[in-house]
Amino acid sequence: MSQIDEKLVPHPHLKQFYSKESGREEFVNKIFDDTASKYDPVNNILSLGSGVRYRKQALIRSGLSSGMDVLDIATGTGMVATSELSIVGAKGSVIGLDRSYNMLTEVGGKLNIPLIQGDANVLPFADDSFDFVTMGYALRHVDDLKGTFKEYFRVLKPGGTLLILELMRPTNKVIYQMVKLYFSVMIAIISIPGIGGKNEGKLIQYYWDTIDKFVSSDILIETLSETGFGKVKAHQIVNVFTEFTAVKT
Numbered sequence: 001m002s003q004i005d006e007k008l009v010p011h012p013h014l015k016q017f018y019s020k021e022s023g024r025e026e027f028v029n030k031i032f033d034d035t036a037s038k039y040d041p042v043n044n045i046l047s048l049g050s051g052v053r054y055r056k057q058a059l060i061r062s063g064l065s066s067g068m069d070v071l072d073i074a075t076g077t078g079m080v081a082t083s084e085l086s087i088v089g090a091k092g093s094v095i096g097l098d099r100s101y102n103m104l105t106e107v108g109g110k111l112n113i114p115l116i117q118g119d120a121n122v123l124p125f126a127d128d129s130f131d132f133v134t135m136g137y138a139l140r141h142v143d144d145l146k147g148t149f150k151e152y153f154r155v156l157k158p159g160g161t162l163l164i165l166e167l168m169r170p171t172n173k174v175i176y177q178m179v180k181l182y183f184s185v186m187i188a189i190i191s192i193p194g195i196g197g198k199n200e201g202k203l204i205q206y207y208w209d210t211i212d213k214f215v216s217s218d219i220l221i222e223t224l225s226e227t228g229f230g231k232v233k234a235h236q237i238v239n240v241f242t243e244f245t246a247v248k249t
Contacts, residue, residue: 008147010140011213017206028141029099031206032076034199036102039077042190042200054241055136055165056083061235062163062245067091068131071155073120074098074138078107080165084134085111097123123151130155136165140210145220149227156248162229164220164244167211168236175239183208220244 018027035042043051059080064070066089072081075096084094095114098104104115118124120135120142133152142148152162170176183204191201217234221244224232230249236242 008144010142010145010215011210014206014209014213016209025143031199031203032100033102035203036077036100036106038196038200039103039106040079042196042204043077043079045190045195046186046204051079052083055080056086058165058243059083059087059134059163062243063161064088064132064163069129070094070132070134071123071125071130072096073123073133073135073152074141075107075115076100076103076136076138078111078113080134080136081107081111081113084132085113120148121151123155125155127154128157131157131160132163133160134163134165137167139164139166139220140207140214145215145223146227149224149229153228153248158248160248162224162244162246162248166214166242166244167207167240168217168242169211169214170239172239179240180208180212183211217242217244 013021013024018024064084064087066087068088069092070084070088072084072094075081075098078096081094081096088094095116096104096107096111097116097118097120099117099119101117104117108115116124121144133156139145139148156162170179187201187204187208190196190204191198217236221232221234224244224246228248229246231245231247233245234242235245
């Protein structure tokens with residue numbers, strides 16, 4: 001993959017999931033629609049129940065505070081949005097956006113927030129609309145990295161903050177092997193009917209393959225900077241969990 005291509009797509013063509021690159025979007029939409037009803041319990045198993053605390057800490061670390069207007073992109077079942085609501089309070093607001101209708105149905109049953117079915121590449125909002133934009137563990141699934149970052153920049157208010165939570169391929173060889181083994185075990189467990197199922201196991205396999213083939217942190221930081229963002233930083237925990245922050249200067 002060329003340097004230019006790395007700034008456009010998050011990972012190379014994964015033929016084991018979609019035969020042609022043009023089928024990427026259809027596959028991603030379908031796998032999330034098919035797993036929406038079991039997504040929360042599956043995620044809790046995968047994260048060993050630690051996700052709620054970490055998400056809230058990451059949001060506070062990145063500067064989210066009371067009264068802010070937030071756009072949560074790829075909101076899924078509302079895991080990040082739930083933490084955001086607890087921080088911004090009654091004077092703030094949170095809007096959730098996702099391509100998956102079934103995911104939005106799930107979050108709609110839990111949170112009383114505006115929900116919009118849409119794509120990160122073409123956000124249906126005016127320029128300078130939000131104090132804070134977030135995306136939790138979904139950057140690996142977008143179709144165009146640079147186009148997505150341009151949209152994030154556009155809808156943020158001047159001085160607004162972007163926070164992207166992601167799982168990055170460990171650069172430490174020992175940690176890489178440990179994470180790879182962990183995912184292989186989780187795929188087997190989550191594929192068991194009653195715990196998850198075939199689709200859920202396939203989703204976790206897709207997660208690992210996209211993590212394993214994901215572009216580097218350096219590429220993401222460089223692309224964010226080229227898009228116009230300033231103060232671009234990456235904070236990493238255990239060589240896997242990564243918080244990318246950037247400011248619309």
